[in-house]
Amino acid sequence: MIYFQDNTIRDGMQQRAVNKSIAIKKQIIDEISRTRINSVEIGMCDSLQDLSILSEYMNILRKDQNGVVLTRLIETSIDLGAELHSKYPNTVLKLLVPISKMHIEEKLKTEKTIYFKRLERILKYSQQKELNIDIVLEDSTRADKQVLFEVLSIVSNYKIGFVTLADTVGCSTPTEYGSLFKEVRNKFPRLKLSAHCHNDLGLATANTISAIINGATQVETTFLGIGERAGNTSIEEVVAVLYKKELNETELNLKSIYKTSNKIREILEYKIPPTKPIIGSNIFVHESGIHQDGTLKNIEMYQYILPSELGIPNSTNYSISRISSKKILYQYFKNIVGSEIDVDDLIQFYRHLSKVTDKLTPEDCLELYQFRERKKWKY
Numbered sequence: 239m240i241y242f243q244d245n246t247i248r249d250g251m252q253q254r255a256v257n258k259s260i261a262i263k264k265q266i267i268d269e270i271s272r273t274r275i276n277s278v279e280i281g282m283c284d285s286l287q288d289l290s291i292l293s294e295y296m297n298i299l300r301k302d303q304n305g306v307v308l309t310r311l312i313e314t315s316i317d318l319g320a321e322l323h324s325k326y327p328n329t330v331l332k333l334l335v336p337i338s339k340m341h342i343e344e345k346l347k348t349e350k351t352i353y354f355k356r357l358e359r360i361l362k363y364s365q366q367k368e369l370n371i372d373i374v375l376e377d378s379t380r381a382d383k384q385v386l387f388e389v390l391s392i393v394s395n396y397k398i399g400f401v402t403l404a405d406t407v408g409c410s411t412p413t414e415y416g417s418l419f420k421e422v423r424n425k426f427p428r429l430k431l432s433a434h435c436h437n438d439l440g441l442a443t444a445n446t447i448s449a450i451i452n453g454a455t456q457v458e459t460t461f462l463g464i465g466e467r468a469g470n471t472s473i474e475e476v477v478a479v480l481y482k483k484e485l486n487e488t489e490l491n492l493k494s495i496y497k498t499s500n501k502i503r504e505i506l507e508y509k510i511p512p513t514k515p516i517i518g519s520n521i522f523v524h525e526s527g528i529h530q531d532g533t534l535k536n537i538e539m540y541q542y543i544l545p546s547e548l549g550i551p552n553s554t555n556y557s558i559s560r561i562s563s564k565k566i567l568y569q570y571f572k573n574i575v576g577s578e579i580d581v582d583d584l585i586q587f588y589r590h591l592s593k594v595t596d597k598l599t600p601e602d603c604l605e606l607y608q609f610r611e612r613k614k615w616k617y
């Protein structure tokens with residue numbers, strides 16, 4: 239079984255030009271609370287004000303959905319998290335543990351031995367308070383392997399939910415990320431591993447799937463793939479791969495994720511690139527004549543995902559252009575002109591003219607054709 243953790247309102251909404259208001263975040267949590275997503279990362283808790291906002295978010299989540307709070311290795315943040323946990327037992331504190339040399343030395347301005355002692359101190363402190371603890375090892379994919387294994391040895395002495403091996407800058411490939419999971423899984427078989435990927439090389443989904451194949455039992459994703467820079471792993475893509483390839487079981491259903499995705503897109507007023515897999519407006523559009531003819535004979539000729547699999551009936555459509563199939567052009571023009579005009583001649587005129595005229599729409603072409611007919615021009 240693969241567990242899904244949603245990162246949309248925390249990591250995802252770090253994307254530029256996305257409305258980050260509390261009201262919008264609440265609407266999104268409300269949508270997610272209607273799905274079978276297992277946990278939702280709801281933010282950080284560094285002040286009483288954060289605590290009150292996070293309480294509002296926890297109120298919306300279902301009791302069987304965990305609310306995950308990203309938490310720094312500071313006692314006061316653990317105390318605030320503990321307060322949230324006392325009201326909402328489904329609260330999980332996800333300890334943020336940067337792990338690469340660059341992050342430890344240049345960001346945290348500390349050194350490994352001191353840092354590891356601090357981690358142990360916080361783990362003991364959290365354990366005494368009987369909190370639910372997850373750990374995210376930030377920048378795992380650029381960390382020194384020995385340092386990573388040292389941290390994992392410390393972590394394995396405590397009761398931890400999931401340990402995330404984060405590809406924070408999206409620098410990994412499926413082979414590299416998969417073998418990291420395999421190695422960690424062989425060395426620390428008792429740890430439950432989670433994948434968290436960024437899309438800087440366009441490999442976030444591929445890396446997440448590779449992590450699943452190599453032992454991850456949780457994946458962290460965002461709706462619409464939103465996130466810093468090139469975004470995070472998109473939930474729609476991962477669910478579609480699991481479903482089409484029958485890889486692993488999940489409680490999620492492609493149709494309902496697609497529906498939720500559209501609702502979140504509306505809430506965020508977010509413009510999706512037309513060719514974005516699964517959710518782009520172009521995914522059922524066929525432009526070339528060969529593809530149009532093929533799909534008219536059998537929709538699966540040029541269509542791997544079917545509209546019905548996303549719960550949208552009859553949405554395959556054929557765009558009209560110079561390279562459209564004759565059958566499609568014939569149907570298109572015939573519907574407009576009926577028997578008034580010789581459609582075969584009109585198609586020939588359209589194909590000929592659009593070769594030499596940029597951005598000629600079929601409507602413009604029809605107008606020109608009718609004008610030519612009236613004037614009896616020859617082309």
Ligand SMILES: [Zn+2]
Nearest residue numbers: 249406434436
């Ligand atoms: Zn991230």
